Amino acid sequence: MTLSHSISLPSSLLFMGVSNVLTGVMFGIPLPVQPMKAIASIAIARNFSMEETAAAGLGVSAVVGVMSITGLLSWAARVVPIPVVKGIQVGAGLSLVLSAGEKMLKPLGWTGPSPFDNLLWAIGAALALLLCTRAPRVPYALLVFTLGLVLAGARLQDTLTVRLFPSIPLVLPSRATFIHAFLTASLGQLPLTILNSIIAVTHLSADLLPEVPTPSVTAIGSSVALMNLVGCWFGAMPACHGSGGLAAQHRFGARSGSSVVLLGLFKIVLALTAGDRLVRLLEAFPKALLGLMVLAAGIELAKVGESLNVGARDLREEETGDVVTKLRVLDESERRDRWAVMMVTVAGLLAFRNDAVGFAAGMLWHWGLSANGSSSGRMPDGERQPLLHSR
Template sequence: MAPPFSATLTRIRHLHANNVRTLRTSPLAEISGSLGDLGTLLPLMIALAVNNSISLSTTLVFSGLWNILTGVFFGIPLPVQPMKAIAAVAIARKFSIEETVSAGFTTAGVVFLFSITGLLRWFTRVIPTPVVKGIQVGAGLSLVISAGTSLLKPLGWTTPNAGDNLLWAIFAFVALLTTQKLPRVPYALLIFILGLVISVFITGSHHLPSFHIWHPSPFIPSWFAFTRGALNAGIGQIPLTALNSVIAVSYLSSDLLPQIPAPGVTSIGLSVALMNLIGGWFGAMPVCHGSGGLAAQYRFGARSGASIILLGIFKMLLGLLFGETLVSLLRGYPKALLGVMVLAAGLELAKVGESLNYGARDLWEVAENSQGRKKQRKVGENERMERWTVMFMTVGGLLAFKNDGVGFLAGMLCHLTYRSEDLWASFARFWRRRRRGRMTDGERQSLLGRR
């Protein structure tokens, strides 16, 4: 058997060959797909930068670096996106940079412990597939709702300006529908370029970015900043990161890209932890991987790690050469175009629920006399209904309380309710075996005599 380091190098060489081959075959699709997650990244990153809760230049440099390394080591279009729960609290409470990165340190530290102790692998084994699918569908529908309420609903037919209104949203939506049957058309790339042109028109030429070399500065949180960030935002991010950014991502990658080995939950967890435990000291935005971003980049054409490597290079160049001067231009990016991109990404993620009762990984089993080959297990009517109920109970809890943890608990309780008879029977068998082990010789002989 090859040593671990040699096996890792071999795997990276195979992934690199696939990245190069895919980029040569479909360059426009890879470039377009790399921009698929902008609808999530731009609004939160801009709001945090304007709020002075992160360093924009450092965020671009480090997130770009993580994009490149992710594409190299995982070989799939795995996004590097904001930790949404932390971002929401940081924006609402006007966190300082020290408080924001402290929240990221807290989440990253817990995920790191989960990864090295094997708890993430254990979670993957014990959490039923309908609950994981529910987290994915709920996250997708959350993106759809967010697109409508935060980005599209405030728009009028001609307001807030000529470059950002409902007419532009309708145009972007019609273009999205038109390109459904034209997968080679780089929709996200074209919309991104159009958005930049409109943004220049809105903000004016005097707000164009200027040359500004990146000068990193360390940020060491005080005890007060650390506790405020950890208690108010970091702890609440943990279930979202563990469920949606680690476990759900591993499931989704095998569903969308079965030809590429899916990254394990331990490697994804370590990746999330290290990104924040390194970049946070310089004021970088707390980031994670996410199933929504993976679905978005896949939806707009990405099929390999080459897409996010290209995105990472672009982000690093922007951060190194322009940095904070980009804020004004990005602030004027049309919400109409971002909203439609987020809508499409959310629908793509929600679609994974379709495979719950056909094609889900827990329905494959080794066939008899098949030399290890697997076949799809047929699901009966009662089991099919149980699985749908558990999934939608998870979705309902997540959407009702806007919290992945609540959705997870709702789905698990529903699953355990359906399994209560089996659990009770297992407990009864365990108790009988335990009881027999404690019997005296006379009691055991008496029991055998009665039999």
């Protein structure tokens, strides 16, 4: 996107770095700040200008901000069934796995495309990852990322030019640009941001970091809105949070907000010193190493589906007084129905590569089971209860 002048890389690094620091301090969890993928894909495919990209991000942020202020995000979090949320997470994880295999690892040969990027490096990174699963404190991602930068520099045989105070553009989209960008890019991004970047994040945070206070959907939504309503005016990449990034941070050892604070400071330094010259270095980053890191993150995210019927949030029952969490035990029929809803969500997402389609498919399957009087909607004593509910 930088090469096609759809965004400003110095602005993106600067404002996303500041957002990393602020979210790390405010939420206390390794909450990622990552590009809005739907907007990115459309911007690349349609060769968006910087004004169009900014307008798309501002449109998404305006809608998310209104939903946060009015409480619609909290309502959505309550009514969306847990199996659908889990399906979005599992589908996003499998999408990462497929992307890593198809775009990064499959094109590699045993010795090509270069001595610094081939299947031998991928196998070495995979073996190192396997060894590090028994040593979770080893900073695998940091080591592999550093190695990748060294190899990229060796391929380029070039050095970065240090330049302070890079130029930051001011972007002012026209009214027509706002309308065009909203209809072509913002609408496709909204379901992804609401489901994966806000609702799924709160659930995943509670599952991965139960000892840390879970951010509310209102707080996460407000964060997404604010960081874009500031940064997009200066050519920064529209950004959001995401369950995939949170799973990746957790997989490689992050347990608090300090990790993303350090990441944010690193981005700010890069923005002020490396600027656009960093693009060449990142373009040369070995796909073998990047592919393995994305693959591991995808598997980590997909694993959250295993808790669907054992330990999911909607199965937890709390008592007053001393807080004691009890887990509701499901019968076989309930397990099958919940599993079916999750898998239909995953199938819709993967088949069309669209979170909105997966969400719609999962909700329709859930409503269909409810309308048919599925046995999973009955209490042991014969009383009716909602088929699925979210606390």
